[in-house]
Amino acid sequence: MSTTILEPNPAAFTGNDAKFVADFATLCTFGATANGGVHRLAGTAADSEQRAWLTRLLERHGFRVEFDRIGNQFGLLELVPGAPYVLVGSHLDSQPTAGRYDGAYGVLAAAHAAIRVADHCENGTSKPKYNLAVVNWFNEEGARFKPSMMGSSVYTGKLALEDALATADSAGTTVEEALKSVGSLGTGDGPEAAYCAEIHIEQGRSMEREGITIGVVDSNWAANKYQLVVHGEQAHTGSTIIADRKDALLGASLLVVAAREIADRFPGVLHTSVGQLDVYPNSPVVVPSKVTLLLDLRSADEEVLAQADQLLHDRLAEIENLANVSVEKGSSHCWPVTPYQPEGVELAEKIAVDLGLAYGRVKTLAGHDSTNMKDIVPTVMLFVPSVEGISHNEHEYTRDEDIVAGLHMLTAVVQRLCAG
Ligand code: GLV
């Protein structure tokens, strides 16, 4: 990996663009790691300090900030009393030792875009039909509390509020307790949305390869994520003969390999992975009695995903037999392939032409809060390029000129949506 992280350089820009780049540099300091990344798990002190900073920024520009019952943070600006809102935002939480751009760029760009649109409405250059809401969705990453995209899933009615609030992290702290402890637990259900917009880094390398600055997302890959629990029996690693062992970690390891073998059956069109293993008791000289793992299967082709699912299911019985364990299926988090509304895609393309930005249609392979929102309101999802496609990594990087071009694009989109 050759990417060197360059510090955001406001001096290369003027006016409000320079302010945006300077604010982005400030944002990178919350939960900063020694290697140039960030570590800002949902509902922790670093997450809440950054939320407080966002509140101050928005309040300085006349927005009223409130939290809903799952800790989504909204900056509300009423331009047309009683009208629904154009929701624009992303998420500030991160994976462990993550990059600076995933989520945070989209929230800051949303705040600056909304501030600019509000100025245009105030000075009469734009006439609003809808109100403006900047949103920082709670727990998009799902790193501390599962599932991912928790805040937008509750907002869109895909996940019950009570289930989300009762979800505990590995230390037993629930979402409700975490939100209370950082002062992010609100009382309402958030504003009513008319439209939604989100900008994000691509997290892949297709845009870089094609030399485009703006990706207009026209659909998403489907995902099936499973929590699997492998049950074995705790034993002595030295004295227990191999034939007597019920090694949960061996079973889990076979599942890791099976996931990769299934992906290899569908080259390029299926991505599979195991991202987390919890081994119990995880001690030297002990054959593990239990391993929990999170396995995900993703494809743009639901037929391929169904076949992969079946292959995984077939492999479970074989692995149980081989490792002398049992595999229990725990919770799952799945979403289908659905298109982003064509009107939003066409609007974004027209704006990219007007702004003279090189653009193209892209698919999102990762889940985003907009993946949820597009199922309830017309939604525009935009990408800016990721250098070398690196993401969920401290070396994640997007050039300053691209984050600024993305901000210009998002501002124009929000202005059009707000004008109705
Ligand atoms: C979440 O971002 C996912 O893609 O799973």
Ligand code: MN
């Ligand atoms: Mn993200």
Ligand code: MN
């Ligand atoms: Mn992410």
Ligand code: MN
């Ligand atoms: Mn994501």
